[in-house]
Amino acid sequence: xxxxxxxxxxxSAAYALATxxxxxxxxxxxxxxxxxxxxxxxxxxxxxLAGNVYTxxxxxxxLSAPGHLIILIGLNSGLVAAMATLDNPDVSHWxxxxxxxxxxxxxxxxxxxxxxxxxxxxxxxxxGRQPYADAVIIISGLLLLLTxxxxxxxxxxxxxxxxxxxxxxxxxTGAHNARFLDETLQKEISRAIAxxxxxxxxxxxxxxxxxxEDLHGKAGLQTLFRAMTEHxxxxxRAGDTLYTLNNSEFFLILPFTPEEGVRVIAERIRRxxxxxxxxxxxxxxxxxxCTSRGAGDTRTxxxxxRAHDAMEEARxxxxxxxxxxxxxxxxx
Numbered sequence: 001x002x003x004x005x006x007x008x009x010x011x012s013a014a015y016a017l018a019t020x021x022x023x024x025x026x027x028x029x030x031x032x033x034x035x036x037x038x039x040x041x042x043x044x045x046x047x048x049l050a051g052n053v054y055t056x057x058x059x060x061x062x063l064s065a066p067g068h069l070i071i072l073i074g075l076n077s078g079l080v081a082a083m084a085t086l087d088n089p090d091v092s093h094w095x096x097x098x099x100x101x102x103x104x105x106x107x108x109x110x111x112x113x114x115x116x117x118x119x120x121x122x123x124x125x126x127x128g129r130q131p132y133a134d135a136v137i138i139i140s141g142l143l144l145l146l147t148x149x150x151x152x153x154x155x156x157x158x159x160x161x162x163x164x165x166x167x168x169x170x171x172x173t174g175a176h177n178a179r180f181l182d183e184t185l186q187k188e189i190s191r192a193i194a195x196x197x198x199x200x201x202x203x204x205x206x207x208x209x210x211x212x213e214d215l216h217g218k219a220g221l222q223t224l225f226r227a228m229t230e231h232x233x234x235x236x237r238a239g240d241t242l243y244t245l246n247n248s249e250f251f252l253i254l255p256f257t258p259e260e261g262v263r264v265i266a267e268r269i270r271r272x273x274x275x276x277x278x279x280x281x282x283x284x285x286x287x288x289x290c291t292s293r294g295a296g297d298t299r300t301x302x303x304x305x306r307a308h309d310a311m312e313e314a315r316x317x318x319x320x321x322x323x324x325x326x327x328x329x330x331x332x
Contacts, residue, residue, distance in 0.1 A: 005091065008059045011068070014104040015052040019045050021097055033329065037091070039219040040082045046096075047075050051105070067104050069114075076102070076118045083125050092126055095119070095142055115146050120158045181251055184268035185300045188255055192293055199293040201261035202252040203307035204232075204269065205286070207285045207319040209248035216280055221247055224280045231276060235269055262290045266322040274320055287311055294327020303327075 015104025027040030035265040051071045075098060083091050098118060119142060127135045185201070192199040206212070206228065213221045213330040225247055232242055232250060244249040254262055266288045276285050297303055310325035319322060 011055040019048040031151040103153045182300045198258040200254045200257040203289040203311040206248040210229040266290045285316045290323040293332045
């Protein structure tokens, strides 16, 4: 399940439960003749119901839906206004579900900020109207609820971020993996098309990787691969990104880099790797296939295929070499 779908389900469930809870309050207040609280509950239920409708409308871009903040500001403001104008201590009990709703719907920082803005005026009103001991107990309970809900939301955000990092990161090297490559490369292609800036890529493969695995085992090849990843992180420029394709290949995205630049970078990478003394194999070389975005390169597959074919051509020319395969010229 994607993050967007999970948040859509969470928001829908939260709004639905809040609507049900407030509707029950409305019926109870109507039954006992508290018409002012009944009208307040009806208004809040209408807002939570609108939140559920808004969640359905924005189900495809739930992570960037600004309407939730507006709806919750309306709910919180309505409750503060009701506590200030209605002389009924039971209204303070309505704060608890709103605190939880704020943190379930909004990003953590927004949810905590809105909840604190709700607590400050309502706490002042509770202290002014309730006996001191009762006010302290109520406010302490609200703060404990806010703290517990905030910690839960923070823990969920951390787990979601960790899961996302694991999904796009190679566990052996720590570099981005092939799953994240196409997404990033497509964004860079779109940006290059929009701005007219050059874009180049490099497909890099370890020479004689099969022989290295035969001699030193899979663990030895992984050790070499990890060490070479660290070396490449130290060689590439800020703004360039490194990806691992398998146990012997890398891919580099070089934004704002023309043909002359990618040739220089590829030669520098080839030379530094060839001159380095590797712990597992001693001396190791690589073959590099380079290309730049040409006319008609609007998708990732064309750039990746041309870079891969260039790497294979470099291997046919002999190990420890780089080969550039040009794309179609881009007309000015």
